[in-house]
Amino acid sequence: MKQYLQLCQRIVDEGTWVDNARTGKRCLTLINADLEYDVGGNAFPLITTRKSYWKAAIAELLGYLRGYSSAAEFRAIGCNTWNANANDNAAWLANPHRRGEDDMGRVYGVQGRAWQGPDGRSIDQLRKIVDDLSQGVDDRGEILTFYNPGEFHLGCLRPCMHTHTFSLVGERLFLTSYQRSCDVPLGLNFNQVQVFTLLALVAQITGHKPGKAYHKIVNAHIYEDQLGPMTQVQLKRQPYASPRLIINPAIRSLEDLETWVTLDDFQVEGYQHHDPIAYPFSV
Numbered sequence: 001m002k003q004y005l006q007l008c009q010r011i012v013d014e015g016t017w018v019d020n021a022r023t024g025k026r027c028l029t030l031i032n033a034d035l036e037y038d039v040g041g042n043a044f045p046l047i048t049t050r051k052s053y054w055k056a057a058i059a060e061l062l063g064y065l066r067g068y069s070s071a072a073e074f075r076a077i078g079c080n081t082w083n084a085n086a087n088d089n090a091a092w093l094a095n096p097h098r099r100g101e102d103d104m105g106r107v108y109g110v111q112g113r114a115w116q117g118p119d120g121r122s123i124d125q126l127r128k129i130v131d132d133l134s135q136g137v138d139d140r141g142e143i144l145t146f147y148n149p150g151e152f153h154l155g156c157l158r159p160c161m162h163t164h165t166f167s168l169v170g171e172r173l174f175l176t177s178y179q180r181s182c183d184v185p186l187g188l189n190f191n192q193v194q195v196f197t198l199l200a201l202v203a204q205i206t207g208h209k210p211g212k213a214y215h216k217i218v219n220a221h222i223y224e225d226q227l228g229p230m231t232q233v234q235l236k237r238q239p240y241a242s243p244r245l246i247i248n249p250a251i252r253s254l255e256d257l258e259t260w261v262t263l264d265d266f267q268v269e270g271y272q273h274h275d276p277i278a279y280p281f282s283v
Ligand SMILES: Nc1nc(=O)c2c([nH]1)NC[C@@H]1CN(c3ccc(C(=O)N[C@@H](CCC(=O)O)C(=O)O)cc3)CN21
Pocket: 052, 053, 056, 080, 081, 082, 085, 157, 183, 186, 187, 188, 189, 190, 277, 278, 279, 281, 282, 283
């Protein structure tokens, strides 16, 4: 939690105002941030200086791992974060590739589970990683990437957290996740949960102990309309100790994640937090 607050403070102290054409807003911007999570020690990096809706963040991750492409599918598992980008974004609404209400196009999980090869093959990146790691193999290319420039025009948003690299060292599994663009008040609250949970889940289904997760962010920003609540409310609060994430031990395979797992299979223990803060969201 300290590293999150330090990043927010660094943006406030050292950030530069940058105009953003896509949203029409200015962002206080900092380049390069490195965060680290102790997944083996189960220090769940949940924000405590406001209430975090961590279940929606895990639902979003589950949708990515399943290869969802519709905001309706995300809603059905308890996640509302894609409604605006699928249905209220003028550029996407005018895109001839959009297949009606709730379609997100070929973003995130679609690329992760069904990357389209030039020869017509569909490539399941996650299946390959899980199969390798389950057999104790790390070929130094256990990479899940959602970043497909050849298909940006087929999706509503380019992926922000775009690449996840798994590394097996002895019995311990590590994860390095890369993010090109980060809405620190809103998105990072979700992304921290997702990086941690992704390592915990993949370690569990491949039979390894989780080690650390490394989260590398390039453009970290606070939108102009979020700066007041950040400096006047959130940064004035004292954080509480990290809670713990409890995952149902019956989850044993990628098929389990694809078929029966719900948010009831995840519990958080010892989550003490301050009051909610409703930050403005920019489409
Ligand atoms: N501007 C922007 N910021 C983002 O963080 C973001 C996007 N766009 N577009 C794509 C996804 C969607 N994500 C989102 C979208 C909404 C919330 C949000 O409104 N969170 C609230 C409440 C969540 C709830 O009630 O479930 C929060 O207080 O955290 C968070 C992440 C992350 N991404």
